[in-house]
Amino acid sequence: MSEKDEYKNWESVIGLEIHVQLSTKSKIFSNSPTKFGIEQNSQASIIDLGLPGVLPVLNKKAIEMAVKFGCSINAEIANTAIFARKNYFYPDLPKGYQISQLDDPIVGQGSVEIECDEEKKLIGITRAHLEEDAGKSIHDKYDSSSAIDLNRAGTPLLEIVSEPDLRSAKEAVAYLKKIHSIVTFLDISDGNMSQGSMRCDANVSIRKKGETEYGFRTEIKNINSFKFVEKAINFEISRQIKIKETNNEIEQETRLYDSQKNETRSMRSKEHANDYRYFPEPDLIPLQISNEYIENIRKSLPELPEQKISRFCSEYGLSIYESEILNSSKGMSNFFEKVAISVKDVKTAAKWILGDFSAILNKNNCLVEDSLISSSDLIDLLNCLNENKISDPAAKKVLEILWNEDLKVKEIIEKENLKQISNEDDISRIISEVISKNPKQLEQFKKGKEKLFGFFVGQVMKTTQGSADPKVVNKILKEKLSQ
């Protein structure tokens, strides 16, 4: 049976639990900083270490960020949110429990719209709650022992739990991207997946098409890229189908995705599942959130991708497609708007940003935030184009040089002699020279071989090293050849 046939009878049911590290300056229950990649254990305070007698104090910024998220997915925000202790022993969990939320999470039911294969779909979000991150265990640094880095311990996390509304790995990725774009546009997380700012667990089950009951699910832990989410889920779906097709049962268990082997492996079965013995955290009083506070946040929410897309269409006359791509990340959206407000022809600006500029970024595997071409460079270049100072091909060349060399647009045009010749007298002189140098071609053209028009254009361009304004060249060449 081919893979396609195999899939035909089955439907997959997927739900994601996404952990988003909030970009607060300090930790959720202590005032240690939350920087990434600094010296091990250098930002772990006595609270993060869980020393005897220390107590947590909730970071107000984390509450604000969680409420922002809740408002942007139209969720109900709890007026009273309760923190709870989740108990388990692990060396990188200093207190032996994680302060999290169980009942009464800060963000209740909400939803987001995703688009997958040109179809729109509403995905339910069950809840989102605040919790503290654990530290990191390092097993490969020392020969005979493991090391613990508690810099990350206590970093605020927002755990966003979806309904089992996703039906394919592709949808799961679209949903994850959607959440990524919301949290980055809200500026509540840097969304950097490679640094672990966003990680997700996927709950995957399958059922025969048409069935309404859910099958036994497996949970794939800690996947940290869009690509791996898709691969891990797809692997898991086919693994489950193979089991079912051979009349075996899926075991409810936790699995780990190995990106190198592209497979999921059993981590622990249901029988060995932890009993976390949640109970309300007695060191924190119930968090009271007033409706006024929520309304103030709701009113001051920044523009979200959807709103920006429709505004880009109406304000700049862009297509939905262009607007969507320009709003695929906060960085790109901001970059575009910086350029858009300073150029005369916004549509051309969009074309260049989506085209050659993005191509250079992709080629160099670079995010727009780290672009070596600044928005002001691009504005200069687009203005030169608009004023016919350079041609399209010349502009492409300038763009390449801008990336590689520390020069301004005007300097490059000067240095590379890329200034466009649009003076009619100059171009007329050059065209006359070209025609007189090629009498054979002229004769053939006059006899009706009109294709040779292109040859003459080419010769003019070659003579001017591409700096002649093609519009002017066309116009004058037409006149001269018809004389």
Next chain:
Amino acid sequence: MNDIVSLSLEDQIRLLEKKKISSYELTSSYLKNIEEKKDLNCFISINENALEQAEIIDDLKDRKSLIQGIPIAHKDIFCVKGQKTTCGSKMLKNFTSPYSSTVVEKLEKSQTIMLGKTNMDEFAMGSSNETSFFGKVKNPINSLKSPGGSSGGSAAAVKANMCAFATGTDTGGSIRQPASFCGITGIKPTYGRVSRWGMIAFASSLDQAGIFAKSALDSAIALEIISGFDEKDSTSINKEVPNLKNETISKMEHLIGVPKKIIENIEDENVKKNFLENINLLEKNGFKTKDIDLPFLEYSLPSYYVIAPAECSANLSRYDGIKFGYRCENPKDLEDLYVRTRSEGFGEEVKKRILIGTYCLSAGYFDAYYIKAQKIRAMITESFKNAFKNVSVIAMPTCSNEAFDLDSIQDPVKMYEQDIYTIPANLAGLPAISIPSGYKKEMPLGLQFIGNHLEEGKILNISHEFQKLTDYHV
């Protein structure tokens, strides 16, 4: 002045203010006394720098605080920067705290001298001081008797004139019961009145720091200093602390609530008689009393022995041999490290309570135990709330018996029953005080006053009135 150590805090302050005595004299007298009464085993560690600190304070030009230069002792549950803080456990026997608790800081700021850290039941779990890793404390009145627990070291130290006053903590009676057993005054304020920052947690929602002293007035002076909102403790109450000394000595109207049913059911005839005689004494001196009903109080004990172990089971998870404290020798693997560290590092009582707590929180038992206990707790709180609509303070015995012989109680449930009259105030988060109220077979008995939320002043005031009428505290 050989007996300056037996003077009240108030008298010591007066003498220090008039420069009749120095802090150095006072400190060295206490240290001498501590050395002489070493057998009582009140202290786990002694502050080596106490005399030096006293000299520095004597050299200060002005008095910056009322209790400047007063030598005190801390229960070894309070973290003191650079000092060993053991919590009475093998687990922390070599733990030196890198920071100080708020209580310690406030008393340091008041220029008191810390003489040392007092012995206690391990992690404050016990009612006899027998669970300490550092050996039991003996009752200064009769060394065959228990001083009570868990703050037995602090209570015995105050009674034996080893410090002017001492700090303690009270989760289910750990200040009031030892105060009663040792014949001194012990107050546990409203939950949240004193910061828990740096006070090693037993049961977070019940733990509260308080004071042992010779009298209600002395307690008021010390309590006021350690009280107050602390942004480092989210459960601390953001309300101004009144002048407790003034409230203690001011003229107040009282209507004393007497929970009739509870008093009727007191098993020990001596305890019952003592209580009723004291109520009688107050009535004769013009204090009005009123019979009240406190429903659900009989469920305090079972509810407490679910909630406190549940919270302790999580609070003590951090003692895992990874980051600080005791670690077993040569662990085979991680599981072995955890199991042996905790099996070897904790004593029997602590392990028992961790197990009870873990069981109560486990899937399938949580609702039946923890949730039910919390419901009862809410009902008890409500009972008190209703009672305080009509009365200013509530009177009860502190304990159902006088100090018992060391090692005489083997049945753990019998031991837990020690807290029967003290636990309700913890469950409701209310302030409560125990003052000496007479004797049974030469051992002291205690009278307890419970106050309404944040009304420490009222229980101190009535206690002071009682102490004006009696001399059990002198």
